[in-house]
Amino acid sequence: MxxxxxxxxxxxxxxxxxxxxxxxxxxxxxxxxxxxxxxxxxxxxxxxxxxxxxxxxxxxxxxSLNKDTLPKDVKxxxxxxxxxxxxxxxxxxxxxxxxxxxxxxxSPILSSSEETEQSAVHVNVTGQQYFWTFSYENGKETTNKLIIPANNTIVFHLKSKDVIHSFWIPKLAGKTDVLPGKELIYKIVNPEEGTYEGQCAEFCGVQHTKMQFTTEVVSIADYEEWLGK
Incomplete structure (x- = not known):
């Protein structure tokens, strides 16, 4: 159906x-x-x-039978x-x-109300005209390239250095605003391995279209090896 x-x-x-x-x-x-x-x-x-x-x-x-008949007015x-x-x-x-x-x-929530999830993978996401910075738990950073492990809960800590941006990976989750002066928490649960395109979905300036990034979802073993654990 x-x-x-x-x-x-x-x-x-x-x-x-x-x-x-x-x-x-x-x-x-x-x-x-x-x-x-x-x-x-x-x-x-x-x-x-x-x-x-x-x-x-x-x-x-x-x-021809009813053309001269006026229908009854019914309440x-x-x-x-x-x-x-x-x-x-x-x-x-x-x-x-x-x-x-x-x-x-x-729904995304303020970081002050989020309980720490020890088993989750945490990534700090910073939006800035006109690029994205991703910081991982061991201090490693990437620009416009997000790497996360498959089949895990990914907790994003979203921040902006200037204006309002919108964090969006269409194949993984919906749009989430990234606000200056506030940190929002947003989760993506059990992403599948693959490469996905992400972007800013909020007009943030004349070079807004440049705020695109690539998301690579890899196996947990490959992620830990890349992270240097």
């Missing part, structure tokens, strides 16, 4: 690389689920509306009004439950 509902979308966007729907981490997969889930609900509503629309157009069309049907209102509330509730749960779990 899900595939049938998405056929029109795929036909419309044929040839496009919709990276956010091809997630390569648990974090990204949860976000992609919300997109598919909300899209599916909207398609169900749209289908019902079009079916009813077609039925009423056909049923109440003008014919609102309370049962139907209550039904439509109840269905709308139920649909919103069904959509709200996973949305609130996933959004609450994945």
């Amino acid at each position: 899900k595939k049938l509902l998405t056929i029109p979308l795929f036909l419309l966007l044929a040839g496009c690389d919709i990276t956010v729907l091809n997630a390569k981490s648990e974090t990204g997969q949860d976000q992609a689920f919300l997109i598919w889930f909300s899209f599916g609900l909207m398609m169900v509503v749209l289908l019902i509306v079009f079916v009813l629309f077609a039925r009423f157009v056909w049923k109440y069309r003008e014919t 609102g049907n309370k049962k139907l009004e209550i039904t439509w209102t109840t269905l709308a509330v139920l649909l919103l509730a069904v959509l709200a439950v996973p949305t609130v749960a996933i959004t609450y779990n994945q």
Whole structure:
């Protein structure tokens, strides 16, 4: 059923690389689920509306038998009004439950409220016009190249040296603002091995397009070897 509902979308966007729907981490997969889930609900509503629309157009069309007949003026049907209102509330509730749960779990938080996760990999991320600096637990630094281990929880400590930036790796997770004067914590859970493109998704100046970086997700053994552990 899900595939049938998405056929029109795929036909419309044929040839496009919709990276956010091809997630390569648990974090990204949860976000992609919300997109598919909300899209599916909207398609169900749209289908019902079009079916009813077609039925009423056909049923109440003008014919030789009724062209001189004035339809009876009928007041609102309370049962139907209550039904439509109840269905709308139920649909919103069904959509709200996973949305609130996933959004609450994945929302970035201030560093002062974050409990230390000993088993996680911590990376300090600094946005600056117009490049990214990544600092690792042993003090090693890279510029515009992020290296992290696969199948781990990655905790990013996001900071900005100047203006508001937005940290975004489309295939791994959604956008997260990087604010001057504040440190935000954001997690990506269990990324898959591979190379992914990242960028700043917030216009931050005339050379905004240069704020791109490459993310390499490698095995834990290769990561520890690169880190020099």
